[in-house]
Amino acid sequence: AQKITQTQPGMFVQEKEAVTLDCTYDTSDPSYGLFWYKQPSSGEMIFLIYQGSYDQQNATEGRYSLNFQKARKSANLVISASQLGDSAMYFCAMREGKEYGNKLVFGAGTILRVKS
Amino acid sequence: EAGVTQSPTHLIKTRGQQATLRCSPISGHTSVYWYQQALGLGLQFLLWYDEGEERNRGNFPPRFSGRQFPNYSSELNVNALELEDSALYLCASSLYGQSYEQYFGPGTRLTVT
Numbered sequence: 001a002q003k004i005t006q007t008q009p010g011m012f013v014q015e016k017e018a019v020t021l022d023c024t025y026d027t028s029d030p031s032y033g034l035f036w037y038k039q040p041s042s043g044e045m046i047f048l049i050y051q052g053s054y055d056q057q058n059a060t061e062g063r064y065s066l067n068f069q070k071a072r073k074s075a076n077l078v079i080s081a082s083q084l085g086d087s088a089m090y091f092c093a094m095r096e097g098k099e100y101g102n103k104l105v106f107g108a109g110t111i112l113r114v115k116s
Numbered sequence: 117e118a119g120v121t122q123s124p125t126h127l128i129k130t131r132g133q134q135a136t137l138r139c140s141p142i143s144g145h146t147s148v149y150w151y152q153q154a155l156g157l158g159l160q161f162l163l164w165y166d167e168g169e170e171r172n173r174g175n176f177p178p179r180f181s182g183r184q185f186p187n188y189s190s191e192l193n194v195n196a197l198e199l200e201d202s203a204l205y206l207c208a209s210s211l212y213g214q215s216y217e218q219y220f221g222p223g224t225r226l227t228v229t
């Protein structure tokens with residue numbers, strides 16, 4: 001089974017509107033972390049936001065928020081007030097417990113295009 | 117604070133040759149990770165080094181190897197290059213045991229002809 005599933009290969013959003021990028025995950029480890037990264041066409045992976053499995057509140061970082069629904073094993077990224085510079089590939093990733101070696105497992109990504 | 121740096125930016129090799137990719141982590145970070153992003157295969161974990169030791173390895177053949185130096189910088193070596201090794205190789209660093217965030221460098225694009 002896929003550890004990280006991103007079901008939206010591509011998304012369009014109008015500038016200044018909010019957009020939600022979906023991510024579901026699969027793990028039996030009670031201790032895990034969920035990440036979102038942005039990859040512009042330049043290739044660099046930019047860390048956006050982190051949510052720990054024991055965190056009680058949803059993570060927020062500026063215009064980014066993570067809608068964490070633990071029972072549903074989903075960790076959707078919400079970008080508010082989209083900007084043209086938000087156009088990029090977005091990856092959801094998971095890090096499981098230390099016995100899994102601290103590696104990040106990535107989803108297939110979602111390409112976001114912001115329209116003016 | 118300087119971010120993760122990688123060199124070279126681009127590398128072109130022929131099949132059968134060896135490639136060496138370099139990574140310098142963020143100051144204070146002791147863990148270095150290598151990932152391969154090949155077209156159509158997504159991002160796949162290659163190696164994790166911490167305090168000079170290989171801590172974990174992804175599902176890659178032994179011709180992918182590396183090391184971490186006392187200053188925590190790292191080198192990824194790919195021997196006997198194959199065409200399918202063409203990919204973007206991303207290095208990331210983190211604080212081991214304290215911070216879960218992995219910060220990535222700009223990557224090295226390896227092309228094997």
